Amino acid sequence: MAHSLESLVIRHTHRISAPRGSAGQGATVARQFDATLATVGFKLSAKLLERLSGLSETAVVHTARHTLRTVREMVGDHVRHNAYFIDFPANVPDTEEFWTRCVTEALADDASREHVLTQLAHGVLDLLSLPAYGRYQHSYEEMLAAHDELIASAGDRVTVLHLGRGLDDELTDLYLALAGSTTPLGEDHLGDLRTLAEQCALGPQPESIPVRENRAVVNEARLAVGADLLLDTVTDVLRLACALSGGDVTLQEPTRFRSLPRPVRRALLAGLDAVVAANPAKLADVHAHREPFKRLGERLHPHEYPRWPHAADVFAVARGEKEARSFDSRVEKLLDEFDVLGALRVLKSAPGKLFRALDLLLRIAADQDQRDAVVAAAVQVAPEVSGRVVLSVREHFRNRERETGEPRIFINGRGRGWVATDVRPPVPAADRDRLIGALDAEMRRRLPAPARLLLDPDILDVALPLSGRATAAGLGVLPRGSLSKVDGEQLRFFVYWKETGHRTDYDLSALLLHADYRTDAWLSYTSLTAVGGEHSGDVTEAPDGASEFINLSLDRVRSAFIVPQVNVFDGEGFEEVEESFFGFMLRDGEQKGRPFEPRTVRMKSELRGRGRVALPLVFWREDDGRWRAKWLHLYLKGISSANRVEENQVSVSKVVRAIVEREYLTVRYLTGLMSDRTTPPELWSGGAVPDVPVLYIGLERPEGLHPDSRVITLENLRDLIPG
Structure with a gap:
């Protein structure tokens, strides 16, 4: 149990709770531990390495054992990633050539020949009936032997693990942070909160649990x-x-x-x-x-x-045996009667509901006086509305500038997305802008005014996590709508799944779109090669786990958008399999290595949605030729079986357009409001940090920050949102 709790701390904070054990000469083992961590893209901070070096070798080994197990799982290296084509991404055959080869081998096999001939006579062929199709034809060890060692690159990911406090203190801090979060948690984090609450129910409690x-x-x-x-x-x-x-x-x-x-x-x-x-x-x-x-x-x-x-x-x-007139029914009656002023009088007693009705109230208001009353009511109750709701409404009205008839994205709490044409009449621009200005003023009032604000520029375009359900558990995962740069010449997606009890076939695909969102091409089991890319081959069952990969040379891709997707072709859904996750790697052009190399992994996220088609993110090329990623975390309903990129390309392109063209509130927005109340922020892109307390906001915590600094990273980005 202690190891699982220590693992929980590492996953959420990238800290190792203060190692315990007798004093000793552990420096050599600690350096070996650090070197092993480097193979999966992690390293020990200077303070943590120093602390471990002063412990006995036994204590260091104890810490190393559970830490390595945790970080390997974080990056997806706890399983064996085999590829159907042993030399992938080299020597991937043409699709029809490969299928012909599978048929030829089946006809040469006495056990399968008659069945295949019968199918061919009827003009239909089931690929799954071919012995060589969909099942690994080599062992994992044989695949490893076919690949050269990965050449280290300065662009490889390095995630620093820092020295934490004692385990009990770390657990308490994490419990208080999760329980007191001002935004809803994702399903995985809610499960972690349950584990922490069992440990901390009788200890310190958050001031409020909103x-x-x-x-x-x-x-x-x-x-x-x-x-x-x-x-x-x-x-x-x-x-x-x-x-x-x-x-x-x-x-x-x-x-x-x-x-x-x-x-x-x-x-x-x-x-x-x-x-x-x-x-x-x-x-x-x-x-x-x-x-x-x-x-x-x-x-x-x-x-x-x-x-x-x-x-x-x-x-x-x-049961309907006792009457209790609901608040919502009273409001609904007034809105049905277009009684804006009457609805405002009632809604002022429920500020959150008033904020959620602002768009409708402004649209049905009879004249400017009524619209002025709506804006005035919003300003009056704004201090009583949660920061998350204020920000959500602010983002909503920023996107109401778009014309009627544009696509509108709907996403439920389970990540299921669908698109419809926006038929709402516009909100008058002047009233919308006044409301946005008032919401900005309210947020500015609530935000801290730090003496020194230190910013990692790479976090500025990360979307605010207004809901934990707008992201997924994993490593390097950003909230839906976030933008991140793509540095590397080779982009490689991977999916891994392991079925629970029924044969399960997931298909990793990539849809390539033109700038106007029309289909250009795709990579999938039906199209193993395309301009700039290769597919690792179709695996159709996963009793012991299976992996598929797509490799793309970004300088050869002619399309404007790359949309990776995971289709449930057959069997268990994402919430039914024993395990399933998606991620991507970035490599320099000369880097070789295995199909899966943990230190090149930039993102790994769990697949746990209700739909049968997963859309984790989209990559697009900007006008200057550089590639960026925008995070989707979406699932499409799909069909019960045989989901394929060819069949869902229209619905996928609509969803991608709706997300790409939607403007999300980002860290840049909040830090801009902070800057109005404090000295200009300092941008930090590496090197020395100030030796005084700062508010640091970045993707990862740098080494050397003053101990009294407040640190906001991806792991606790929700703390940036005022209550």
Whole structure:
């Protein structure tokens, strides 16, 4: 258990909790540890290397063992990445030539000849029936022997691991950061919060837990140790019940409630009773989740506990036996009547809901006086609205400058995306600009004014993580809408999957688009070579795990966009397989090495979405010829089987256009607002750092920062968003 907790700290903070052990002469082993880390793209900070050097060799080996296991998993090097074509990316055959070769070999095989001849006589051929197709024809060791050693390059990724505090302190800090996050966490981070809450339920707690899903996970741990529950709405109790049943605390997916022990039932009913007794109007919240409340009532048996009558009222409302007029229904009635001023009077008591209705209110306002009233109401309640919502609305109105009829992207909490034509009438430009100015002023008021602001320029175009569900767990992963530069001549994608119980075939493909988003070409199992690229070959089953790769020479690619995608062709989906992840590597033109080289990996992200087509990011060439990546983290619904790049190219191009042309709020926006209140920021691109405390914002923490500095990196970028 201790090793898993130490691993959790490394993954989230890139720190190793202060190594423990007896003093000794561990310098030699520590240097060997550092050298081994370099092979997977990591290194020890100077302070961490010094600390390890002063410990015994046994203590260093203990730290090295679990650290190496963790970082290998972070980068995707914990599994064996074989390629179907042993020499990939060299000697990849033409597609039809390869298929013909597979048929020829099948006809020479007594076991398969008759079946193949029968298929050919009918003019249809199932590639999976060919013995040489879709299954590795060589061992992993044979593949390694076919490749030269990787030549080290200054462009290889180096991720520094820093010295942390004691394990208990690191866990507490991480728990407080995740539990108190002002933005929703992704599914993986929510699972990590559950692990941390079990350890920290009786220790220090965050001042507030603004995200309801986080509160449900924390309440689950608090209930287990007998601590008071944190409840202020009936929905908090519903989320807790979902957590106790292993269900979805976001309430987006139905939960099958388990039979709960009597003490737990009493705790939930007592919590419901207290919430409603303190504010009977909160009964109206039941309407949003009537069906789950009805099913929960069947498990809690509120009739057995007459001492909590207000809890029974909750389920009576869910069954329609008791009236509780909802806030939303009152607002909806006023909006249906185009009573803007009446809706404003009601919505002022719910600032978050008012902000979410601003676009509609401005569109249906009868005249300028009403639009002025809408903007004035927004300014009045803005200090009571969460920073995440203020920023989301600010981003929304920035994109309302686009004309009616343009594509509009919709993305649900599970990353499923779809595009529709925007048919909304425009918001008057003057009112939109006034509102944007007011939101900027509110954000500027909330942001810190550091004495010195030190910025890594590479983080300026990273999108603000307004939701943890707009990203994915992994290494080097940026939030949806982020822009990052692509430095390297060889771009290589990889996907790995391991099936759980059924034959599963994932297909890695790349769609190449013109500047107007029309299809130029693609790389896939049906097109093994294209201008500038090679596919590693189709693998059609993964009982022991399988990998596919696509290699592209960026100076030979003629297209404007490169869209990697992972299609579920057959079998288990992304949430059903034992493991699946995607990533990309960058290499210099002369670098050889194996198909998978961990220190060249720039990004590795888990594939865990509900759709059957995954779109992690898009690469595009700018006017100056340089390539950049924009992060998508999207899943398309696809079809139940046989998803192929040829069939989904139209829907993929629409989604890519909608994301590429959408403007996201980035770190540059927030630091620009900070700069209005402090001295101009200093840009840091390496070298020495100031010897005084700074607010540092960058992709990774540099060595040598003053210990009193505040550090914001990708691992805690959510902390940049004011509450």
